[in-house]
Amino acid sequence: MLLAGCGGPQSTLAPDGPAAQAAAWLWWGMFVWFGLVLLLVTSLWLVAWRRRPRSYDAEQARQVGLRWTLAGGVLLPGLSILVLLAFGIPLGLRMLPLPLGGPPPLRIEVTGHQWWWEVRYPETGVVTANQLILPVGQPVDLELASADVIHAFWVPRLGGKLDMLPGRRLTMRLRADRAGPYRGQCAEFCGSQHAHMVLAVEALEMADFNAWQAARRVEPAVAREHAAAVRAFRPYCGECHRVAGISDGRRAPDLSDVGARPGLGAGTLEMEQGAMRRWLREHQRLKPYNGMPRHDRLPEDTLDAIAAWLETLVP
Numbered sequence: 118m119l120l121a122g123c124g125g126p127q128s129t130l131a132p133d134g135p136a137a138q139a140a141a142w143l144w145w146g147m148f149v150w151f152g153l154v155l156l157l158v159t160s161l162w163l164v165a166w167r168r169r170p171r172s173y174d175a176e177q178a179r180q181v182g183l184r185w186t187l188a189g190g191v192l193l194p195g196l197s198i199l200v201l202l203a204f205g206i207p208l209g210l211r212m213l214p215l216p217l218g219g220p221p222p223l224r225i226e227v228t229g230h231q232w233w234w235e236v237r238y239p240e241t242g243v244v245t246a247n248q249l250i251l252p253v254g255q256p257v258d259l260e261l262a263s264a265d266v267i268h269a270f271w272v273p274r275l276g277g278k279l280d281m282l283p284g285r286r287l288t289m290r291l292r293a294d295r296a297g298p299y300r301g302q303c304a305e306f307c308g309s310q311h312a313h314m315v316l317a318v319e320a321l322e323m324a325d326f327n328a329w330q331a332a333r334r335v336e337p338a339v340a341r342e343h344a345a346a347v348r349a350f351r352p353y354c355g356e357c358h359r360v361a362g363i364s365d366g367r368r369a370p371d372l373s374d375v376g377a378r379p380g381l382g383a384g385t386l387e388m389e390q391g392a393m394r395r396w397l398r399e400h401q402r403l404k405p406y407n408g409m410p411r412h413d414r415l416p417e418d419t420l421d422a423i424a425a426w427l428e429t430l431v432p
């Protein structure tokens with residue numbers, strides 16, 4: 118019962134990769150060890166409470182006090198820390214991006230922004246946002262950085278947490294052992310919309326991953342019915358947003374495959390029929406202070422046409 122709430126898409130206790138497995142083992146080890154310590158201390162307290170007090174002279178009282186202080190205040194915590202280090206250090210080593218025997222792992226650059234994730238695949242030039250697509254069963258080196266304040270990368274079922282610091286690039290190695298969706302969340306308070314900084318992670322079989330990357334390198338053709346929307350988008354939205362083959366903005370999320378993402382606004386809205394339209398009209402109410410201006414200056418039918426076109430951007 119107590120642990121029934123510990124499953125789910127964002128649980129450290131449902132690991133699906135070696136780094137997360139190590140963290141889960143450490144958690145269970147600490148749970149058992151400190152459970153035993155709690156049991157011991159509670160038993161001693163109960164014994165002391167029920168026993169009739171003996172009479173000690175001053176010297177005896179000092180001796181007894183000293184013995185308990187040494188055993189309970191030095192020996193027990195010292196032993197606990199030693200046990201924790203003996204298990205924790207080897208497990209921690211498994212999370213480090215140490216050199217591998219074979220070819221170097223795939224590199225993916227993940228940059229935190231207030232409040233969204235920029236994801237770049239430097240080997241192929243593919244860029245996306247608020248979603249991280251990984252090949253399954255392969256170690257992947259994530260190069261973590263920040264464009265503004267401190268964020269923290271955390272996909273609980275795949276690995277530990279690592280800060281994303283402005284001006285520094287830290288590497289985290291992950292491996293997803295099972296294909297499917299995972300959920301990540303910024304784990305460092307980074308402003309009012311910190312909670313709306315969700316990263317949708319998806320592990321794909323290698324062939325699917327390669328197909329996804331290849332599809333992402335093809336620039337989408339614009340159907341005639343969306344030509345007007347694209348003409349409106351380019352000067353108005355394209356300064357900040359990139360859409361492959363259409364615009365080159367870098368300040369805001371790349372939208373080249375936005376229609377295929379599971380959410381909008383970094384987890385603010387689920388992607389469903391009409392979500393894009395709603396997001397464009399109400400984004401400052403749904404996610405206040407996000408960097409996108411209100412679209413009051415655009416006629417509503419133009420805005421809706423842009424939304425309809427963006428929904429078609431699926432690789």
Ligand code: CUA
Nearest residue numbers: 268303305307
């Ligand atoms: Cu980014 Cu919290």
